[in-house]
Amino acid sequence: MSTEFARVAAKFEANQEPGTGVSNDKLGMWIFLASEVIFFAVLIAAVVTLRMRNAEIWGEHHEAAIATGLATINTFILIMSSVFVVSAIDAIQKGKENWMKFWLFLTLVGGSVFLYIQSLEWAELSHGLQEHFGLGPYFEGATQSILASSFYTLTGFHGLHVFIGVLLLLYVMMRAFRGDFTPRKYNALEMFGLYWHFVDLVWIILFTVLYLLG
Amino acid sequence: MTELFDAERTDVDHREAAHEHHGGSFKLYWIIALVLGGVTVIEVFLAEWLPQQGGLGQYTASIMLALSILKAVLVAAFYMHLKYEKRILTGIFLIPFFLVSLLMLALFGSG
Amino acid sequence: MGRRLSEMMHEFQRRRWASAGTLALLLLLLGGGSALAQGPGPGEAASGTQNPSIAVAFFGIVLALVGTGLLAAVLIGFALWATGTRVPFIPRGELHGWKRYFWFSVDHKVIGIQYFWTSFIMFFLGGIAALLVRAELAAPGLQLLSADRYNQFFTMHGTIMIFLFIIPMLTGAFGNFVVPLQVGTFDMAFPKLNALSFWLVPPAALLLFASFFVPSGPPMAGWTAYPPVSLDGGTGQVLWAVSVFIIGWSSIVGGMNFLVTIMNMRTKGVHYFRLPLFTWGIATTATLQVLGTPSLAAAVVLQYMNLVLDFPFFVADRGGSPLMWQHIFWFYSHPAVYIMILPAFGIISEILPVFSRKPIFGYRAVVYATIGIGFLSFIVWAHHMFASAMPSATRIPFMLTTMLIAVPSGIKIFNWLGTLAYGKIRLEPPMLFALALVSMFVIGGISGVFLGSLPADLHLHDTYFVVAHIHYVLFGGSAFAIFAGIYYWFPKMFGRMLDSRMGKMHFWLSFIGFNLAFLPMHAVGALGMPRRYADYPDAGAFFELNATITVGAFLLGFAQLILVFNMLRAFRYGEVAEDNPWNARTLEWLTSSPPPHHNFEEPLIVEHDPYDYGRRVTRPEALPVPGD
């Protein structure tokens, strides 16, 4: 069936209007990312709204429970992992398969460490609020703190995206190790890259909104 | 991504041939990374250290937002290749920002 | 070994186990999430009256179990295959005949038909809820249902009709079946994602209906689910949120698929201004789905957090903002009402030219109007909040944009009238419903303009006048278009004609029942009856009018039985359909009824506009053109 499908597809594709000039996969991916933009932007807008309503308390909780140190490290990690991915693509374009695997491996490390540090951050926030305001641990404390509930929700959904990214990366690596990618054919890798950079991009904004603007 | 994208089809056709080596180079990628890192350092500096020195007052937030948007633009333009792609992709990616900014106006206005 | 593995991977993909696995994982994640989230103890439920956590945890566990089961099935299936064990009842490869409708198919036509029956059943379930609502309102006082039951039924009615009937029917069923045919291609851009879109709907529907079996009962905060009152809804409300979230992603993925198909896969000659208008409708709708639905997803995520973890996003005295929900919800749900009408307009724009045997009047104007409505739909959302806590100054810009949207809508109506002039009009059932839409939507649209006028809305908001508006645009608009589409495309979908006389009977009864049911609602509302009232005071003319409405509603419900009978009958006794029974000029009619596996034997080259009656067409090799 697979080959039959491919034959039909080729036949019809040879007889198409020029369209956008972008491959289906890439076009689809960007449209998907556009909808992800709305999703995250709306969440961020909601959080900023809540923050404006609760400016004072937000400030206090922020002061007490959020430190920029680890998050800055996380920002660097994500930036590095992004550059690893483009490097991997660059490598496969030049036919350096082993370098591609190397860069992908580094990306995997980056993503995983990011997730680990993120969990430390959750703990830190929870401890901070417990200590200074006597709130309950984790989500229980968040029921009394707009900052904590916003923080868990935003970083949680971002973290979920990183996690999915790591799963995708595992799949891409499997294909890489199987030798699926060639200098002309690395579609899955490229699609993964777009997703991964997007997740990085979201973090860049989150970092500013949640951490830096106190 | 996994199998949701049609592996069979993309494997057979020659679309990839279309995307020769346009734009971006290993060196450029790492320069961008350096810039991103540098801007992050500036941001953290603005947020953590400057306030203790009196800071930039009301402008801090706007400056920091501007810096982070700059970073986001760099990522989109170079890592995500928008600079070298067909303009339509840039369009697709920008529309949602425009739409949500309207929502933000209304939300912040009626807080 | 490596070869074997890669072969296995290919086989694995071929069997759509991965799709099933994805589904399983999703259920697992959501269910497990709900269950685990109960771990730290969410404190008191917001309402203080009931603690949803136990019920939620319970349901989460059930969900997780289902997910685990599915996952196990997938893994076992894979293992069986890998070890070469043959199990007789597991289908191998693509199924044929009726069986394929019950399995993971990637053929857009099969998926379209799966959507079709699923959403048609939903129409009946939603309709039954509506009839219960109407029965209760037949007379003042609470006779049939308790207040809570009433609230649950109108909530389920609105939710089912919007999320599980109109949207899946218009985009899922007709969009899926017709769009690839109309652009002359062999399938959607991402057939597997297409299957995923569909297969997200049944679990979502099941989750929603499962709410009948949880202690709190179904959700009862309206389809708009405004917090804080929705926060008292317990497990039922949680299920609502999860269900809507899943349908939302189905909608987003589907929209993305349509966009790529339409942008990239048009056959030679179908440039943008030769797209049939239904496809234009779907293209615009898909844009709204992709850009609007994530906002709904974000909204229900926040509500879910508030419900399950007691994060105080919408609880005013803990710093939350009830108004915020309304903004985010309507930022999706206003575009959503155009998601529900633009494909309907598209259907009408197909049918009017065909049954008048003449080109659509002002093709480009209709296209620009479609795009214009699509764009404007994103900037009017707060007209649903004219009486809310939103500051009065913020309301004004939304009135301006709302008024603006009547202009492109008017363009469509007038162009349709222009299409009728100098035609040769055949009053077959599709045409009857199409004409009814033109006339009924004008009523609904104009009542929309009433509502858009800020001072008038201060009186009319949240009354039955709004309910009248809803049904004139959604039933008189979307549903009539769906009926028109059923009569029009049924021959193409199933290869049989529907009986025309029964169709006409269905039409007239529906038309009369519809107006009897929904016209008096304008009066009830303006005279002072708020919506969502389980009971109403026996004052003024409320009783008489409500009784009339109920009679009309039952007549309308009864009329739908004729449609069902007609369809069922057609499978056995229906006349076998020709390729092009209506003498239409769009591409779906150039192939057999029903179309072959990949739609067209050979790719087409199109050399004419979609509705060019009366013009001689040069006949390229690959393009069989029907005679005039």
Next chain:
Amino acid sequence: MTFGRITAILALIFAALVALVFFYPHMPWLLPDAAAREAEGIDNLMRLMFIVSMGIFVFVQGFLLYFVWIYRHRSDDDPDAVGRAIHGDNKLEIAWTIAPALFLVFLTIYSLDEFRKLNLDTTIEGAREVNVIGQQFFWTFEHPAAGLRETNTLTLEEGVPVSLHITGVDVIHAFWVPEFRVKQDATPGYVRTINLTPTSVGKYPLRCAEFCGTGHSQMLAEVQVLSAADYTAWETEALAEASNASAGVEAYVEYGCGGCHALEEADAAAAVGPTHEGLGVTAQERIEDPSYTGEAETPEEYIAESIRNPGAYVVPDYPNIMPAFGEDQIGDEELEALVQLLMEQE
């Protein structure tokens, strides 16, 4: 069925429906009789829209039916006959874009002007002020200047403008008196102001117009508009009553018990919850009810429990919707007073 007959039937049905709906006795213009100055402007606006939209409606339906009639495919036509291949007409299309647009511009300006006259969000100078509080499922009205508080009845004076400051306690409700037209959601965490000037003496229904839960359709109250003399009399009497009222009645009014229950002594006659008449006797019976699961042993304890934890026993046929009043809301002293008041009801 010929087309002509179908059209005739259709026209008849429409005429009948329109007649039924629009010319039903006592509903001129489909609106309840206006009873506030603000209503007049809104009514004029709606009348105008109504007339114009009738025009648009008749125009569209007229052309529709006319075209369908004269361009129908006749039985003696060639079965393959096609219509005239007209692709459009720019002038015509521009005309029907501009014409509605012009009307809409006019309508928008008109609406804006009416909206401005409503003066939302501002407290009019010299107006009486009333705080309106919506709560599941009753309304409380405070007249801060007079120091009065009412439950489920709002008393206003004819011809005197009032600024209503509207807010909600638990969930969103909406203040709406159909005869006054203007509606405003009562949202927790927000206070919004509307202005009304009642123009005729009488009693008008207040209907909660935002879905607020089980009792939404029972959340009815009344606005009584009194003449100047009556209003003064009412005010004096109410003040006197308030100062004479026992601590129990005061608390009863303060916490809006009368929003759902009936108690003559406190002027309450609602039926959302069980009546309080005779509670002193029935309390004992309820404890003895086999389905009673609470901890109270005496009637006094039972009544206190019903306030602190109303779910402990739900009187048959009534929904379990009463909010629990904790110590932070009703203090022990007031609770005592309430229990005493209710125990006295024989």
